[in-house]
Amino acid sequence: MDQITAILDRLLALHPKEIDLSLGRMERLLKALGSPEKHLPPVIHIAGTNGKGSVTAAMRAMLEAGGKRCHVYTSPHLVSFNERIRLGTDGQLVSDPVLYDALHRCEEANDGAEITFFEITTAAAFLLFREHPADVLLLEVGLGGRLDATNLIDDPVATIITPVSMDHEKFLGDSLAAIAAEKAGILKRGCPAVIAQQREEAGEVIRKAAQRVGAPALVYGEDYTACEDQGRLAFQDVAGVTDLPLPNLRGGHQILNAAVAIAALKAAGLWPGDEAAAAGLKAINWPGRLQALVQGPLFDLAPEGSEIWLDGGHNPGAGVSVAAFMGEREEQSPRPLYLIAGMLTTKDPVGFFRPFKGLARHVATVPITSANNARDPFDLADLARAADLEATPFPNLQAAFKDVMDCAAKDGEPPRILICGSLYLVGEILAINGMAPN
Known part of the structure; x- marks a missing residue:
């Protein structure tokens, strides 16, 4: 240590x-x-x-x-x-x-x-x-x-x-x-x-x-x-x-x-x-706020033409803003939107997810290993469903990412992936991708 x-x-x-x-x-x-x-x-x-x-x-x-x-x-x-x-x-x-x-x-x-x-x-x-x-x-x-x-x-x-x-x-x-x-x-x-x-x-x-x-x-x-x-x-x-x-x-x-x-x-x-x-x-440089991943291990796993976005927003107001941006992207370049989400127990998942109704095809919920008060993925999936979204819990980020890739392969088109719900989760992604802020 x-x-x-x-x-x-x-x-x-x-x-x-x-x-x-x-x-x-x-x-x-x-x-x-x-x-x-x-x-x-x-x-x-x-x-x-x-x-x-x-x-x-x-x-x-x-x-x-x-x-x-x-x-x-x-x-x-x-x-x-x-x-x-x-x-x-x-x-x-x-x-x-x-x-x-x-x-x-x-x-x-x-x-x-x-x-x-x-x-x-x-x-x-x-x-x-x-x-x-x-x-x-x-x-x-x-x-x-x-x-x-x-x-x-x-x-x-x-x-x-x-x-x-x-x-x-x-x-x-x-x-x-x-x-x-x-x-x-x-x-x-x-x-x-x-x-x-x-x-x-x-x-x-x-x-x-x-x-x-x-x-x-x-x-x-x-x-x-x-x-x-x-x-x-x-x-x-x-x-x-x-x-x-x-x-x-x-x-x-x-x-x-x-x-x-x-x-x-x-x-x-x-x-x-x-x-x-x-x-x-x-x-201006401010990592983790609608940040596009354009390189690194996660990016390399996605099919050519995919979009991967990171955002640490975690409350209803942030959900509205991020969903609005994803809606604009959909109008410019239609493709299936998948959320990979992790959140803390102190947040309001239903309020955060609700603006994505009709926009996100599926939510994969994951644990956040760097936070003591992370919400269980099964609980988070239930709350995403309460916001009228389809959701599946996964034991880790890698499993969730693989599922999104499998779904994209069935769709036959590159996905748009939003990893969201917590700055802690965004931090884990940046660490995995070797992109720590400086």
Whole structure:
């Protein structure tokens, strides 16, 4: 076992629960570390259910194209924990020695006290972001917002609420309004709040929260908007229309995510200029989000002409977006769509699968070996059937993939395969295919 794995395992054992939303433990540890959260570059704080990572990736790409150095904090990771922390000093993921040193110092400062894994690793990230120079910190919320470990930043230059969907109901509430209220907990007085397109129930809660705390709100559809126009991205706000290239991320929902990123950089006073923004949008890289597999062991197993897609979306809102993209692909190039899906027990499979009704020919359900709370494939198949899809459970990914290939052979045409339902599953696929993010 290497040093990083060993220390992460020790930190994971410091609290009996994986998730226990609170700020007290984090405040205690940060104080013991010399309050690194008070000595960070300008922060853009990002909450929401869907699109946080894509919005963050778009902002990073545009800022870096304009010569800015970006610290980035995201979660979860796909293959390696290091993916969660990108240091703007060199633009690279944190190295093992630097990560170990920060984790070790946090472990010593914590002195065995109860603290969650996310809290103590976020403290380590804050240490690194204080000690390494950068121009901007793009800080993604882990879960919720109000009581998230990242929500100890007093004066961000902008906050963002991406689309809110039903997810993590056990921790955030069992209604869209309750979940939206938790997300809106990151809003700060005097700090611009960039609000993505929302369902009415969520949008109303977020706008009222912004008014209550005195955060100037920029609302999608009112203060800014975007659409595809003749193969280009047309962004519009009070300054007029900005003509930009489409983002290098697939799916119509990525136009909305790019719009949020553009609005946030403008609101934060960090707009790099139209030319740099255009270069950034064309260079965005965010693995595991409608990512096409075009090489590697799995790709080599599929018949010529097949399409293999990876997406880590795992809630009803993500299901709508991914199914819409697959529907567009079907219109452009008809072929049978097969899903290979694995999900966690904390997710809503019926809500995720329902948008694929009439589109997916079959769902092969598989276990997720890298997650302790993965849903049993037999249970997941039952829930796919509850969404009116045909489904069969399999003991592993290889068996599911072979079945899809057998079905494709009977069909006599190359399949379109979507491997979906969990970022953990996507991470396993990328590891198998030798495509770890960097």
